Amino acid sequence: xxxxxxxxxxxxxxxxxxxxxxxxxxxAGSLQDGDILVVTSKIVSKAEGRFVPAQDRxxxxxxxxxxxxxxxxxxxxxxxxxxxxxxxxxxAAGVDASNTPEGTVLLLPEDPDASARRLAEGLRALLGVxxxxxxxxxxxxxxxxxxxxxxxxxxxxxxxEDLRGHTDAQGRPLTVTLPxxxxxxxxxxxxxxxxxxxxxxxxxxxxxxxVGPLDLPGARSIVRVPEKDMFSRGSEEAYAxxxxxxxxxxx
Numbered sequence: 001x002x003x004x005x006x007x008x009x010x011x012x013x014x015x016x017x018x019x020x021x022x023x024x025x026x027x028a029g030s031l032q033d034g035d036i037l038v039v040t041s042k043i044v045s046k047a048e049g050r051f052v053p054a055q056d057r058x059x060x061x062x063x064x065x066x067x068x069x070x071x072x073x074x075x076x077x078x079x080x081x082x083x084x085x086x087x088x089x090x091x092a093a094g095v096d097a098s099n100t101p102e103g104t105v106l107l108l109p110e111d112p113d114a115s116a117r118r119l120a121e122g123l124r125a126l127l128g129v130x131x132x133x134x135x136x137x138x139x140x141x142x143x144x145x146x147x148x149x150x151x152x153x154x155x156x157x158x159x160x161e162d163l164r165g166h167t168d169a170q171g172r173p174l175t176v177t178l179p180x181x182x183x184x185x186x187x188x189x190x191x192x193x194x195x196x197x198x199x200x201x202x203x204x205x206x207x208x209x210x211v212g213p214l215d216l217p218g219a220r221s222i223v224r225v226p227e228k229d230m231f232s233r234g235s236e237e238a239y240a241x242x243x244x245x246x247x248x249x250x251x
Contacts, residue, residue: 001052001206002192002203002204002207003203003204003205003206004188004192004202004203004205005192005202005203006190006192006193006194006197006201006202006203007023007026007027007121007199007201007202007203008026008199009018009026010023010026010043010200010201011047013043013046013047013200014046014047014108014118015046015048015049015051016047016049017047018047018124019043019044019047020118020119020122020123022077023037023039023119023123023125023201024087024123024126024127026201027127028201029127031127031131031203032129032130032205033129033130033131033208033216034130034131034205034207034209035110035129035131035132035203035204035205035208035211036121036129036132036133036134036157036185036203036204036205036207036210036211037120037123037131037132037133037134037202037203038089038134038136038149038185038186038189038190038193038201038202038203038204039099039116039119039120039133039134039135039201040048040135040136040137040149040193040200041094041108041109041112041135041136041137041152042096042099042106042133042200043200043201043212044109044112044119044153045107045108045109045143045150046106047108048110050106050107050108050109050116051100051101051104051105051106051107051108051129052104052106052107053103053104054095054097054102054103054104054105055103055183057095058078058091058098060095060107061095062091062094062098063079063083063244064082064085064093064095064107065080065082065083065084065086065093066082066083066084066085066092067082067083067087068080068081068082068237069081069082069083069089069232069233069234070092070233070235070236070237071234076218079091079092080092080093083232084108085225086108086112086152086220087220087223088137088139088152088223090139090140091140094107094108094118095107096176097119099108101164102166106153108137109135109152109153110155111153112135112152112174112218113153113155113218113219113220113221114137114153114155114218115135115153115164116133116153116154116155116156116218116219117133117155117156117218118213119133119135119155120132120133120155120156120193120214121155121214122125122146124156124214130156130211130217131156131211132154132155132156132157132210132212133153133154133155133156134151134153134154134157134185134186134189134210134214134219135151135152135153135154135191135219136149136150136151136152136190136231137149137150137152138150138190138195140247142231146184148183148187148190148207149187149190149221150156150183150185150186150222151182151183151185151186151190151207151219152181152219153180153218153219153240154200154214154216154219156211156212156213156214156216157182157210157211157212157216158181158210158211158212158221159180159181159182159216159217159218159219159222160178160179160181160182160221161178161179161181161210162178163177163178163179165179170243180222181207182219182222183222185207188204189202189204190202198225
């Protein structure tokens with residue numbers, strides 16, 4: 001049976017906070033082997049001091065952008081879908097201006113997989129339980145309205161459940177079925193964490209089969225490599241590129 005609940009009572013996190021100690025104290029002996037913690041990236045970034053001065057959030061987004069995928073202007077506001085330095089394609093490069101000190105914005109953790117490993121390693125040592133850790137962030141989805149939480153960091157957790165080579169209920173072979181269980185757990189955990197409840201950590205119990213050594217591939221392995229990306233540009237940008245290339249090739 002799958003169980004998911006939020007850890008309540010976590011205090012406000014500031015730069016330098018020892019997240020391992022805070023989570024361990026809050027869990028108060030309630031964790032057991034096979035549990036998976038889903039930790040909101042915002043508190044990881046805060047603890048790591050990922051604040052930057054930014055009176056202009058747009059400049060902070062530009063600084064974190066590796067590649068612009070698409071941009072749309074609505075009135076005075078422009079939405080940019082970009083690839084950030086972690087390889088994640090999202091709006092605003094993951095730059096967060098909510099619940100931060102005036103005149104600052106919050107960047108994503110520098111290396112979310114490394115952050116997850118430090119948490120998992122510390123909690124395993126301190127509590128004596130074999131747990132996994134996912135670091136989650138809110139992302140939009142192509143062709144669908146709204147947002148869900150996804151895993152951007154992982155340690156001690158198998159991020160995929162590889163069903164390729166197995167058969168379905170009718171005995172047909174599965175050739176491409178590779179559920180991203182890390183994203184599924186991150187999204188499910190957000191149902192109990194919420195966005196404004198002050199509960200940034202959730203526990204997922206019942207998928208101990210996914211918990212393993214700390215050197216398992218992290219969430220970076222979820223990011224699709226460029227050569228497999230069929231949608232590397234926005235539709236208008238791709239059209240403009242093709243039109244320009246066609247025009248340039250005319251005699």
